[in-house]
Amino acid sequence: MVRPAKSAASATSAKPTRVTNDMRRLRFANSEMTQADLADRTGVTRQTIIAIEQGRYSPSLELAFLIAHAFGVPLDAVFQYPAQPAASVTPPVIPPVISPRTPSGEES
Secondary structure, eight states: OOOOSSOHHHHTTSOOOSOEEOHHHHHHHTTTOOHHHHHHHHTSOHHHHHHHHTTSOOOOHHHHHHHHHHHTSOHHHHEEOOOOOGGGOOOOOOOOOOOOBOTTSOBO
16 A cells, blocks of 8 residues: 655645646546545545645655556646756766777877
């Protein structure tokens, strides 16, 4: 059974997550699945489902996959993360490749 690292009660005092989700829409599209039904299918408490649905708690990657599987959809059909503006994304610095030299100073 998967349990979140933090309880849903402690998630209420945490800052809201930037991860958004379509869990409520998907629950209603799946025969009006209740939060308790989804909790049972994923092995967490109803309070955890409520906190995730309301954006107060980000699920672990494993729990996110379990939720997506419960709905029969890919992970990105349930959870979304806003893209970073292109200007704020810094490309990684890749050091140059230096050719090894032999003791005589010639390249190998």
